[in-house]
Amino acid sequence: MSLPLLQIALDNLTIEDAINSVKKAAKYIDVIEVGTILLASEGKKAISEIKKHFPDKIIVADGKIADAGKVFAKMFFENGADYTTAICAAENATMADLVEYSKTFSDNKEIQVEMTTNFTWEQVEQWKKAGVPQVVWHRARDAQAAGVKWGKNDIETVAKLANLGFKVTVTGGVSVEDIKLFKDIPIYIFIAGRSIRDAENPELAAKEFKDEFKKYWK
Template sequence: MKLQLAVDRVSIEKAIEIICEAEQYIDIIEIGTSLIKDFGLESVKRIRQKFPDKVILADIKTVDEAEYEFEAIYRAGADIATVLGAASLETIRICQKVAQKYQKDYMIDLLETSPEKQLELKQFTDGILCVHLPSDKSTGLQALIESTLAQIHDFPRLAVAGGIKPENMAEMKKANFEIAIVGSSITKSASIPESAKLFKSLVGGEE
């Protein structure tokens, strides 16, 4: 399992500081939605410049204007871009097409999608499906995982986000997620390096 660090709601300078502290333990840098909304493509460009060898995900949550947004974010330096599963299938197909053009990855965020839509999204077998507990909900990750995996358990590439803590990492591993996305449990901890190191050990990396 890979560890993705979500960095959000800070300045670009602070984001870079946080990433530097966690860098040796993380596999993917996530530039969060609010960070991109606050600072635009500059956030992606500067973090790409600072971390040229890291995989970068830009959490742009595209829901329309797919070609324009995905083209722009890949050109800025992102390796993975996100589209909302609630978007139309046509929009998601455009995201898929642009990702293939740039030889990049794309992630479909299942935030608030219905079981029926989740089944439809299984056609995008070259993408990543992300089971995502909304930030505005404080509990319910395990129930969400169970209900969502009932539809998509056999999908080849799965990620999970929202409310991940050291004490529930064992459940994430059992579910065979490819990527565990962790934010404030690392970024707001007393020691970012120690927290990142702990999560890396729990996902199966080196301590």
């Protein structure tokens, strides 16, 4: 199994603060997420500014698109996003539109479906039929705050999604200690936000994730 990529989630409130967060750990970061909070605060300019400062990184616009798929995808992709997220509650027609539109670009734009516990496997089958390449298994921010831990259901769901052929991202308060829980699964990306951004030494914190990946994937 290939080494997972490390993604930093930028849920900062300003572009300047977000750029500074990446600079502190950029050496070990593969993917930069312009988080939903940052998008809401600063708009599409956040994507173009992050891309301008870090042109060699994969950029994800975490728009959690629910409707008007092509409108949002055009906005995000044309401002420098490589990937954009759609929320799992979106209609199948929206997912199909997003996949179709992503293929009109020559530089490998892709859609990620961000999943919550409120989904059905019938939906997953429809995403697969539509050609969705990526899914994100997300332990919600509010669930984390309420003390919800990673459990058997998370591991089994992630494994099933990977077995179906999706490139799977795992997010939701992921710590270095959590990585081993997914060691038998071909994870595409792990996302870390506050555990890197708020660390005393963000570069060291990011390096610890990459070192942990090397224990279980090659």
